[in-house]
Amino acid sequence: MRQLTLLLAFSTLIMEQVLSQNTPTDEIEKIYIEYKGDTVKGRRLTVSSTIPIEVGRAWQNVQTPELLQFVAKGMIKFKSVDDEGFPKKWQEGRTYGAKMSVFGFIPFGGIHYLSIVKIDSSNYQISTKEWDKSAKVWNHDVRIKAIGKDSIYYEDSIEIYGGFLTGFITAFAKRFYKHRQKRWQIVARENLEFGK
Template sequence: MKRVIILLFLITFFMKQGLSQNKPVAKVEKIYIEYKGDSVEARRLTVSSMIPIEIARAWTNVQTPELLQFVAKGMIKFKSVDGEGFPKKWQEGQTYGAKMRVFGFIPFGGIHYLNIVKIDSANYQISTKEWDKSAKVWNHDVRMEAIGTDSIYYADSIEIYGGFMTGFITAFAKLFYKHRQKRWQIVARENLEFGK
């Protein structure tokens, strides 16, 4: 019952925010996190939207590097530093390294490391700890919840710290995650499946 009330509240809230048209909504908060033994000012970025896709299909897709490449296309291109490339599916406990190119050709941040901390199939959540030269902390949680049988509430929540560049990195991340969630709409509309 509690979950139903929360889902109804979320639906009502996000419809008022414009998500009835499946537009991503972004929120940025100042937070304090521990970094190398010090308390530092960071940002928490949350971008959320409603996506017209069955949760099982969304969950299968989100576990693949191929989906990441698709939703990032146009803003960031990831190239594995491992000679074998990315796996078909992300593996919990593994750390992957990638070179990032903004807009497909501008190198940024050196090697970006992505550690898959948790893949929780029961609750449709993935948590990563990520970092590179610029983004010293990039802790990312993906969460999805079914809304009926053919739609989901989808949220990316990212803790970001990059020293004096924190504000700039957060502003870019806001654009990037809105872009990603708009590309998710294409995945839903065209019934795309990844990782086969």
């Protein structure tokens, strides 16, 4: 009986460690950002987690607008303003416009512009510069790093400036990116592939 109790306690401890690794962590820093020739006070939000997915499969998925729609589902819906819609894969050097709806039905920020600055396949990194009426600066870096055969460290780092709304936008972004990374767990668990 004692061995069974110890085994259950050990199993519970291991499960708690596994679950805590998959729970997104966040950090918010006050920073200075260049905006229209001025230096303004902004925030840097970093949200990271461990995801049980092979790095190549994660990298293929993260390059697709379809994945963005999936991980944002439930909080933000993106609708392309281009006649042809979003491409199958993001393309470096291109700028895309989208109307955003919070919770799928509340319009927010007018047209949100997303400029793909860099897609670095050798380092698994995508960098964007984004903006809309509310979020004047939304510079986003996605970084993926293999930490084993079937596991990655995933990080969203976002520089945010929205004037007097900066604090509110950052608080919303924190909730949004944690939501996205939790939805990444579904992508991993269900072996989902996007952009095909």
